[in-house]
Amino acid sequence: MEKSMQKGFYLDLTRCTSCYACVVACKAHHAIQEETVYWRRVLTLEGGAYPNVRVANLSLSCLHCAIPACRVVCPTKAIYKRREDGLVLVDPNFCIGCKMCLMVCPFGVPQFGRNGKMQKCNFCLDRLENGLNPACISICPARALHAGSIDELSLLAARKSARQLIRSTDPSFFI
Amino acid sequence: MPILKTFCSICNPHSHCGINARVENGRLIEVEGMLEHPANEGTLCVKGAASLQYVYAKNRLKYPMIQRGERGSKNWERISWEEALSVIASRLIEIRDQYGPESVIFFAGYPKWFRPFLQRLAHGFGSPNYATESSVCSSSPTVAGKLTYGYFGRPDLPKTRCLLNWSSNPFYTNSTLTRSLLDLREKGVKFISVDPRLSSFAEKADLHLQLRPGTDGALALGMIRVLIEEKLYDRDFVEKWTLGFDELVDYIEEHPLEWAEKMTGVQKEKIREAARLYGMTKPAALMTSASSTTHHLNGFQNHRAILLLPGLTGNFDIPGGNWVEPITYLYTTSGAPTNEEKIRLVKTLKELPPRIGEDRFPIWCRYYTPEAHSMAIPFQIKSGKPYPLKAFIGFGLNYRMWPGSDFFKESLLSLDFLVNTDLFFTDTCQWMDLVLPAATSFERTELKHWNSKYLMLTSPVINPVEKSRSDLEIIFDMARHLGLENLFWNGNVDAAIDELMAPSNYTAEELRKCPEGTYVRNPLKSGYKKYEKSGFPTPSGKMEITSTILREAGFDALPIYREPRHSSLSKDPSNYPLILNTGSRLPMFIHSEMHNVPWCEELRKDPLLDMNPSDASERDIGPDDWVWLETPRGKIRVKANLTETVLPGVVHMAHGLQEPDVNLLIEPDYLDPISGFPGFKSLRCQVTKVD
Numbered sequence: 013m014e015k016s017m018q019k020g021f022y023l024d025l026t027r028c029t030s031c032y033a034c035v036v037a038c039k040a041h042h043a044i045q046e047e048t049v050y051w052r053r054v055l056t057l058e059g060g061a062y063p064n065v066r067v068a069n070l071s072l073s074c075l076h077c078a079i080p081a082c083r084v085v086c087p088t089k090a091i092y093k094r095r096e097d098g099l100v101l102v103d104p105n106f107c108i109g110c111k112m113c114l115m116v117c118p119f120g121v122p123q124f125g126r127n128g129k130m131q132k133c134n135f136c137l138d139r140l141e142n143g144l145n146p147a148c149i150s151i152c153p154a155r156a157l158h159a160g161s162i163d164e165l166s167l168l169a170a171r172k173s174a175r176q177l178i179r180s181t182d183p184s185f186f187i
Numbered sequence: 188m189p190i191l192k193t194f195c196s197i198c199n200p201h202s203h204c205g206i207n208a209r210v211e212n213g214r215l216i217e218v219e220g221m222l223e224h225p226a227n228e229g230t231l232c233v234k235g236a237a238s239l240q241y242v243y244a245k246n247r248l249k250y251p252m253i254q255r256g257e258r259g260s261k262n263w264e265r266i267s268w269e270e271a272l273s274v275i276a277s278r279l280i281e282i283r284d285q286y287g288p289e290s291v292i293f294f295a296g297y298p299k300w301f302r303p304f305l306q307r308l309a310h311g312f313g314s315p316n317y318a319t320e321s322s323v324c325s326s327s328p329t330v331a332g333k334l335t336y337g338y339f340g341r342p343d344l345p346k347t348r349c350l351l352n353w354s355s356n357p358f359y360t361n362s363t364l365t366r367s368l369l370d371l372r373e374k375g376v377k378f379i380s381v382d383p384r385l386s387s388f389a390e391k392a393d394l395h396l397q398l399r400p401g402t403d404g405a406l407a408l409g410m411i412r413v414l415i416e417e418k419l420y421d422r423d424f425v426e427k428w429t430l431g432f433d434e435l436v437d438y439i440e441e442h443p444l445e446w447a448e449k450m451t452g453v454q455k456e457k458i459r460e461a462a463r464l465y466g467m468t469k470p471a472a473l474m475t476s477a478s479s480t481t482h483h484l485n486g487f488q489n490h491r492a493i494l495l496l497p498g499l500t501g502n503f504d505i506p507g508g509n510w511v512e513p514i515t516y517l518y519t520t521s522g523a524p525t526n527e528e529k530i531r532l533v534k535t536l537k538e539l540p541p542r543i544g545e546d547r548f549p550i551w552c553r554y555y556t557p558e559a560h561s562m563a564i565p566f567q568i569k570s571g572k573p574y575p576l577k578a579f580i581g582f583g584l585n586y587r588m589w590p591g592s593d594f595f596k597e598s599l600l601s602l603d604f605l606v607n608t609d610l611f612f613t614d615t616c617q618w619m620d621l622v623l624p625a626a627t628s629f630e631r632t633e634l635k636h637w638n639s640k641y642l643m644l645t646s647p648v649i650n651p652v653e654k655s656r657s658d659l660e661i662i663f664d665m666a667r668h669l670g671l672e673n674l675f676w677n678g679n680v681d682a683a684i685d686e687l688m689a690p691s692n693y694t695a696e697e698l699r700k701c702p703e704g705t706y707v708r709n710p711l712k713s714g715y716k717k718y719e720k721s722g723f724p725t726p727s728g729k730m731e732i733t734s735t736i737l738r739e740a741g742f743d744a745l746p747i748y749r750e751p752r753h754s755s756l757s758k759d760p761s762n763y764p765l766i767l768n769t770g771s772r773l774p775m776f777i778h779s780e781m782h783n784v785p786w787c788e789e790l791r792k793d794p795l796l797d798m799n800p801s802d803a804s805e806r807d808i809g810p811d812d813w814v815w816l817e818t819p820r821g822k823i824r825v826k827a828n829l830t831e832t833v834l835p836g837v838v839h840m841a842h843g844l845q846e847p848d849v850n851l852l853i854e855p856d857y858l859d860p861i862s863g864f865p866g867f868k869s870l871r872c873q874v875t876k877v878d
Binding site: 027035036047058061150 | 219231233235236237240373387388390397775786799801830831832834
């Protein structure tokens with residue numbers, strides 16, 4: 013796969029409002045009823061102290077890294093990268109629930125529900141097949157969250173001086 | 188799989204989002220925002236996203252039920268609609284014969300879509316006592332606008348260059364505005380936020396004035412002082428169109444910016460900067476909230492002081508300022524005129540006995556729509572004066588809405604007959620004699636007008652869950668049982684819609700042909716500076732800085748600033764050193780709604796008290812510690828949520844929870860003497876760690 017084909021997300025920090033619409037759109041689309049399982053989360057981070065306080069609203073899911081640490085450590089090769097678009101996916105038939113992936117993921121992405129198998133954002137594969145954006149993108153009332161190929165995202169992000177996040181796993185995430 | 192068109196009506200009428208509903212075998216499978224809808228353009232908020240769990244919530248009321256035995260005994264028996272409505276009609280007629288029709292209260296909570304018809308039912312029955320939750324929501328700002336200008340206008344967002352947002356967080360209350368607001372900001376429109384919290388809106392503003400709760404009036408007067416001192420006001424407008432400017436000047440001359448700083452806690456330099464930014468950027472618009480400025484004992488006058496700003500700066504009824512558009516239906520300005528008022532009022536007020544609250548809050552009662560004042564209900568129940576109350580017919584009643592909710596519940600339980608219609612078996616329902624199951628917007632026909640000049644008349648996309656029914660059908664059927672079918676188009680809802688929409692030449696049949704909705708053809712053109720033609724619709728024909736109506740009623744004519752009764756500046760024994768502010772909006776709930784929906788509820792599971800870490804450390808309170816939140820009226824057990832986004836000295840508790848209920852901590856008669864609004868947002872309290 014060419015690097016430019018890699019799919020990922022761009023979060024426009026100037027627009028996110030911590031409204032949680034993406035979180036519930038994700039749970040609703042994937043029919044996740046378990047209270048502790050989140051494929052997408054919203055974090056509201058605070059820095060400083062009154063009266064000089066800064067707040068950042070962060071919507072985060074799997075960042076579909078170019079070099080996913082989770083895949084490297086997965087003992088059963090249940091985690092794989094899709095050839096055509098670089099999405100990081102997990103085959104529950106092979107997952108043994110060892111949680112090695114959770115230990116190495118820099119972003120705490122892997123989730124474990126009652127069945128004990130790893131689950132996480134799959135970029136709404138079913139929607140992707142129909143040419144639709146992931147549910148979290150379509151719902152976003154702020155139009156703060158974007159999905160696309162690295163090329164598309166870097167163009168969008170450049171307008172707001174946002175950049176690709178730099179980590180050893182090379183996340184497909186602009187912020 | 189077919190995609191059916193409807194809309195979500197969980198929140199307030201200024202939002203409401205078009206919905207694409209996927210339905211399989213009669214069951215709702217998935218909801219998405221409707222792309223072609225001008226309000227939401229394909230997006231939804233967190234609440235709408237949870238529609239599936241809302242519609243199919245575990246505690247949906249499934250059928251009409253009657254409580255056999257004592258109230259609260261949980262001895263419920265399922266009955267048919269016919270039986271339920273017969274029981275209701277016979278009890279109401281009995282009560283009417285014995286005590287008069289005015290002894291029956293008809294009440295509407297959320298949602299608001301059936302209100303005109305419920306008021307019609309009340310008046311048709313002979314009772315003036317149609318009351319709503321607006322008695323604690325948008326009505327005080329509405330009356331403040333009427334007294335000052337005769338009417339008021341929302342911010343004309345597309346054309347403004349500066350937005351002064353006074354204590355609203357539209358990102359959480361009107362999510363349909365989110366995109367356009369963020370776009371304005373990107374275009375360089377200046378945002379000023381007045382908010383005791385660093386909200387998600389305030390955090391994006393150019394200037395944030397983080398004031399002590401309840402001091403909005405002092406802040407507005409401080410800004411006005413700068414506008415006058417620096418000659419940033421519109422002298423032509425003031426000369427021609429205002430009443431009482433000299434009195435205002437006298438007042439602010441005695442109140443320097445140092446005073447405003449001392450009252451509000453906002454540095455005087457910041458007040459000056461805000462006044463300059465708002466006064467010098469043209470045009471500038473003021474955005475206010477339905478209730479956050481008016482939930483204080485001095486809230487009505489505070490709000491009036493804020494409302495002076497657009498007039499003084501020449502921003503009233505101009506493009507990009509506060510533009511007055513006529514309300515066409517249910518609080519919205521769709522541009523399609525309706526017969527709403529004609530449908531609401533089948534009798535003139537003179538033909539009816541006085542409404543509840545007319546004696547205590549005469550200005551509110553005279554200048555708001557002809558409703559009874561909900562906050563006065565428990566006191567009239569207790570006193571029986573000027574006449575006794577006997578029955579309460581609720582639609583979406585939540586007794587915890589009242590300050591001193593235990594007091595309201597107790598007075599409610601002393602009535603002879605209690606009915607509530609609701610989607611869910613709430614804890615209020617448990618105390619009723621009879622409950623009726625309502626249907627959601629997915630299960631009913633509903634007419635909706637949008638500010639974006641858009642209309643929809645929906646058809647149900649799924650059958651009503653179990654035996655639930657549309658509120659409108661329930662009202663029509665109740666009318667039939669009361670012998671009022673003539674007033675209710677003999678049960679024909681479409682005929683009612685035809686009559687409602689007649690002034691804009693739409694029929695139900697025509698609207699149904701566009702299930703995705705339609706732009707209003709030839710929407711009403713409002714024009715600007717309408718006062719130039721016929722003056723302001725106030726007693727003086729001018730913008731009343733000093734209100735003739737208030738003066739005549741013995742209140743301050745000028746919106747001068749006074750501390751609330753329980754002022755945090757007072758010197759009385761300081762057992763309650765903190766300010767308690769309740770009711771700030773969270774994105775996942777609206778009032779008591781959505782707490783029963785797991786996808787929303789799990790996002791904020793515990794009863795969290797937002798407090799500044801400095802207040803916490805003084806009390807040896809750590810993050811997530813359980814604490815007592817205490818006022819002179821009582822205490823509740825909540826969990827500390829330490830955040831720098833709230834002011835030191837101020838704690839914030841969400842409302843709408845069944846348990847713990849923060850409204851237990853407020854005195855039932857802690858009410859603004861003009862508007863009757865409770866002082867929900869500036870109480871005094873103490874917080875201590877639970878041992």
